[in-house]
Amino acid sequence: MDIRLIILGSGQDGGSPQVGTRGGVGPPRAASSIALTGEDAPRVLFDASPDLRMQYADHLAHRYPESRSPFDAVCITHGHMGHYAGLVHFGKEAMASTSVPLYADQTVLALLNANEPWKSLFTAGHLNAVATDAPLELGAVSVSAIRVPHRDEFGATVAFSVAVNKRPWALYVPDIDAWEPWDSAGDVVAMHRVCLLDATFGTEDELPDREPSEMPHPPVTDTIERFADLAEGRTVVLTHLNHSNPVADPSSELHQRAVNAGFTVAHDGLEIAWAP
């Protein structure tokens, strides 16, 4: 079966380089988003980033026929700007999609339903709200949500688990405050063959002018240590990289350490194929 994931964006919400900066570490990156696609797969967008228009043009347009509804479903992890701002492209000024299921936690659906320009996407029938209380069934593929601890000022955050023929395959966790408070992190990672994990910052003290408590994320050094045993025999991808993250530079010590420990550092356009 041809089922694959394409990383449409491997950057943090602001991409890299960010607006207002002259450069970022490593190659340019769009904001975090992935697509499920392939001959035998439904077309599913995970997170609708502010870079969606170019991500579609660069990585998906040549695969799909022209259509007002190129996606069978959209799954949103949470209500931070890099993960849902691109939903505006489903509206009448752009693709004007018809009844595409939008799968998200009910708190995030409530946020969108209460505020324009997102509210009109539902009232005009471009998107159909589907709460993550039950799995989203899309033929051989199903998607389910797992709550994870992350700044919840605009609603809850979920990770997505993609199963093929009922067997868990891929896990997408672009944002988490830390691994410790997520008790089942190790078990959930161990259940999947492919895991895309939050790697926003490389080290604790990467942004000297910002308080870590303002934007908590597990540093890559911690993630490598915690999941090193699990990186053997599965694909563990470090993604959602901030423009300052040294792991984004292939010649850095941290990048080498990650690769030597069996991790993959994400880049835009990276494809991962499903295998039985």
Ligand SMILES: [Zn+2]
């Ligand atoms: Zn994010």
Ligand SMILES: [Zn+2]
């Ligand atoms: Zn976030």
